[in-house]
Amino acid sequence: MDQKPSYLKSLKKESVVQSVINCLTDAIRAEDLKPGDKIPPEPELAETLGVARSSVREAVKILTYLGVLESKRSEGTFVCSGYKESMIDPMVYGIILNKDSFENLMELREMTEAGMMRLAIEHHDESELEDLEAILEEMRNALNLKENRVDTFFQADNRFHDKIAEMGKNPMAFKINKVVRSLTYAVRYQTVSAMILSGRSDKLLDTHVELYEAIKNSDLEDLDSKVRKSYFEDDLG
Amino acid sequence: MDQKPSYLKSLKKESVVQSVINCLTDAIRAEDLKPGDKIPPEPELAETLGVARSSVREAVKILTYLGVLESKRSEGTFVCSGYKESMIDPMVYGIILNKDSFENLMELREMTEAGMMRLAIEHHDESELEDLEAILEEMRNALNLKENRVDTFFQADNRFHDKIAEMGKNPMAFKINKVVRSLTYAVRYQTVSAMILSGRSDKLLDTHVELYEAIKNSDLEDLDSKVRKSYFEDDLG
DNA sequence: ATTTTTCATATGTATGACATAACTTATAGT
DNA sequence: ACTATAAGTTATGTCATACATATGAAAAAT
Numbered sequence: 001m002d003q004k005p006s007y008l009k010s011l012k013k014e015s016v017v018q019s020v021i022n023c024l025t026d027a028i029r030a031e032d033l034k035p036g037d038k039i040p041p042e043p044e045l046a047e048t049l050g051v052a053r054s055s056v057r058e059a060v061k062i063l064t065y066l067g068v069l070e071s072k073r074s075e076g077t078f079v080c081s082g083y084k085e086s087m088i089d090p091m092v093y094g095i096i097l098n099k100d101s102f103e104n105l106m107e108l109r110e111m112t113e114a115g116m117m118r119l120a121i122e123h124h125d126e127s128e129l130e131d132l133e134a135i136l137e138e139m140r141n142a143l144n145l146k147e148n149r150v151d152t153f154f155q156a157d158n159r160f161h162d163k164i165a166e167m168g169k170n171p172m173a174f175k176i177n178k179v180v181r182s183l184t185y186a187v188r189y190q191t192v193s194a195m196i197l198s199g200r201s202d203k204l205l206d207t208h209v210e211l212y213e214a215i216k217n218s219d220l221e222d223l224d225s226k227v228r229k230s231y232f233e234d235d236l237g
Numbered sequence: 238m239d240q241k242p243s244y245l246k247s248l249k250k251e252s253v254v255q256s257v258i259n260c261l262t263d264a265i266r267a268e269d270l271k272p273g274d275k276i277p278p279e280p281e282l283a284e285t286l287g288v289a290r291s292s293v294r295e296a297v298k299i300l301t302y303l304g305v306l307e308s309k310r311s312e313g314t315f316v317c318s319g320y321k322e323s324m325i326d327p328m329v330y331g332i333i334l335n336k337d338s339f340e341n342l343m344e345l346r347e348m349t350e351a352g353m354m355r356l357a358i359e360h361h362d363e364s365e366l367e368d369l370e371a372i373l374e375e376m377r378n379a380l381n382l383k384e385n386r387v388d389t390f391f392q393a394d395n396r397f398h399d400k401i402a403e404m405g406k407n408p409m410a411f412k413i414n415k416v417v418r419s420l421t422y423a424v425r426y427q428t429v430s431a432m433i434l435s436g437r438s439d440k441l442l443d444t445h446v447e448l449y450e451a452i453k454n455s456d457l458e459d460l461d462s463k464v465r466k467s468y469f470e471d472d473l474g
Numbered sequence: 475a476t477t478t479t480t481c482a483t484a485t486g487t488a489t490g491a492c493a494t495a496a497c498t499t500a501t502a503g504t
Numbered sequence: 505a506c507t508a509t510a511a512g513t514t515a516t517g518t519c520a521t522a523c524a525t526a527t528g529a530a531a532a533a534t
Contacts, residue, residue, distance in 0.1 A: 016487065017298065041515055052488040054291060057516090058298045061254065065299045073516050074496040083338030083420075091416035093305045095409050096266055097317060104407045107356060111410060115348030118461065170341045173348060176413065182266070224355065253518065278484055289519040294485090310485045311527040 016051050020059035023049065028068065028079060035081030039069070042077075065089060088172050092179050099183055106232070109184050112177045113161070113227045117211065119168030121218050128167045132212055135160045139208065143201045150193045153201075157192060160208060164215070188231050253288050257296035260286065262305070265316060272318035276306070279314075339424065343469070346421050349414045350398070350464045354448065356405030358455050365404050369449055372397045376445065380438045387430045390438075394429060397445060401452070425468055 014022070027033040039045065042060065046053040060077055063069040067084035071077040099105060135156055142153035158181075165177045181188075195204045207230040213219070214226060251259070264270040276282065279297065283290040297314055300306040308314040372393055379390035395418070402414040418425075432441045444467040450456070451463060 043515080046488095054294075054489085055487065057291075058295055060516095061295045062299055062302045066302065071516065072496085073494075074514060076515065083342065087420055088416070090303050091413050093262070093300070093303050094412040094416070096262065097272060097305060098408050098412060100408060104409055107407055108409050108413075111352030111355070112348075115352060118348065119344060170344050172341055173345050176345075280484080283519095291520085292518065297485095308485065309527085310525075311483060313484065 016055045017058045017062070020045075020049060020051060020056055021062060024059065024063060025068070033079050035079050037079045038076045039079065083172070085171050085175060088175050092175065095179055095183070102187070105180075105184055105187075109180050109231070110224060110228050112173075112180050113164075113230075114223045116165045116168050116173060116177050117214065117223050117227060118220065119170055119173060120164045121215050121220060123169040124167040124215060128163070129216060132160065132163050132167075132215070135163060136205075136208060136212055140205060143196065143205065150196050153196060153204075154189055154192050157188075157208070164211065167215070184231075191231060253292045254295045254299070257282075257286060257288060257293055258299060261296065261300060265305070270316050272316050274316045275313045276316065342417070342421055342424070346417050346468070347461060347465050349410075349417050350401075350467075351460045353402045353405050353410060353414050354451065354460045354464060355457065356407055356410060357401045358452050358457060360406040361404040361452060365400070366453060369397070369400050369404075369452070372400060373442075373445060373449055376442060380433065380442065387426075387433050390433060390441075391426055391429050394425075394445070401448065404452070421468075428468060 024033070024039065033039060039060075040048065042053050042056050046056045049056070060069055060071065064071055064077075065086050066089075067087035068080055069077050070080050070084070095108075138156040139153055139160065142149060142156055145152060161181060162178075165174045168174065192204065195201060207226070210226050211230055214223065261270070261276070270276060276297075277285065279290050279293050283293045286293070297306055297308065301308055301314075305317055306314050307317050375393040376390055376397065379386060379393055382389055398418060399415075402411045405411065429441065432438065444463070447463050448467055451458075451460065
């Protein structure tokens with residue numbers, strides 16, 4: 001009912017901010033602006049393009065978060081060379097917004113965690129292996145505490161996985177892993193808690209030792225199942 | 238010369254815009270804001286958070302371009318539901334990647350692509366396998382064309398990987414895969430182009446057949462290396 | 475009852491001012 | 505003469521305010 005005629009739709013003109021964005025990206029594509037180049041100061045750009053500085057600012061900010069530009073206070077704004085971690089952001093938010101089923105989330109975690117294990121095996125150095133062992137020891141100790149066993153263990157547990165992700169030496173992968181883990185935080189806490197309180201803390205610890213050993217021995221076999229076991233109970237699959 | 242003491246580095250506080258972004262995304266993460274929800278009007282948000290409206294605007298704009306929010310004039314701003322076409326692909330196109338980022342990105346691609354293969358092997362159904370075979374056939378045909386061999390092949394190639402990602406039946410993983418592939422678009426085009434033009438198109442096709450076979454036979458072995466071969470030349474590792 | 479007008483609302487844009495960081499140059503103190 | 509401090513410059517970061525404009529809803533006119 002009352003559908004607007006489709007032949008009119010093309011008239012909706014793009015916003016000022018959008019046209020500034022297009023202007024800048026076109027210049028980059030045409031290589032008038034090359035990576036490392038400084039773009040004109042915001043006030044000047046605003047004047048040149050005949051728009052308000054606030055509009056230019058919004059455009060610049062957006063491109064900054066998309067990893068295209070980089071602003072340095074008092075120096076200027078430059079075209080990025082190389083990647084920026086922020087390039088991952090669209091994906092990160094995509095994940096957050098679309099977190100759907102528990103199963104998908106867990107699959108995703110297994111996928112990223114296994115990936116981080118591979119990277120860690122490939123890129124870690126000895127000192128990090130010791131760090132990892134130390135965290136493992138903390139986890140062991142936590143299980144013998146009288147109070148706050150669960151919380152203390154869980155914190156160390158998180159540091160353990162954080163460390164593995166760090167050992168992969170890939171900032172973008174690290175970021176993805178972190179987000180996915182943050183989304184599974186609550187569930188993992190429950191699992192860990194349940195296992196400890198039901199006296200199966202040995203098993204819990206073993207699964208992490210297994211991960212540690214895999215890295216130490218550069219063992220790429222069965223990473224997926226090893227990873228799964230570290231946050232799932234065996235009989236829960 | 239005049240190195241700043243590292244123990245001071247943590248003092249650089251995040252920008253106002255960034256904290257607004259964090260505030261909003263945290264709310265989404267905590268499900269205080271769910272997809273479809275309307276966020277408070279900009280002036281109100283500014284007042285509540287104690288910042289200027291322009292700062293709120295920049296944050297909102299950024300999240301809009303990241304596909305998190307959607308603004309409707311005179312109505313309000315809403316949390317996006319579902320996927321939005323990210324405009325990131327055209328952005329990155331003109332950017333020259335340095336060696337570091339190249340390797341990180343390729344690792345990331347291998348990680349996600351291998352993960353998608355595992356999901357596809359687990360969740361695909363027969364009809365999809367046929368679809369995949371059909372795309373493979375298109376790729377084969379593309380290589381025999383007189384004109385536009387590279388472009389035609391590359392398009393089919395992309396559909397091929399898209400299909401695999403789809404077969405995983407995991408929207409979040411799908412999204413990740415898509416963004417990573419968009420980031421590696423330019424590089425992959427170069428590789429594919431180089432291989433075709435230097436008469437190594439058979440090899441190029443073989444690597445994709447290998448992926449197809451792996452899914453068909455539910456073969457989880459050596460997925461990583463198979464995936465790597467499908468976008469890297471063997472002798473390039 | 476239906477159309478038109480008016481109005482409220484919230485985003486879109488513009489303008490101007492000041493704050494702040496980093497770099498440059500000038501000045502003062504030894 | 506040389507360093508150290510101070511002042512100036514530049515460009516981004518933030519704030520405040522005003523006005524424009526699109527949309528939907530309510531009120532008025534037909």
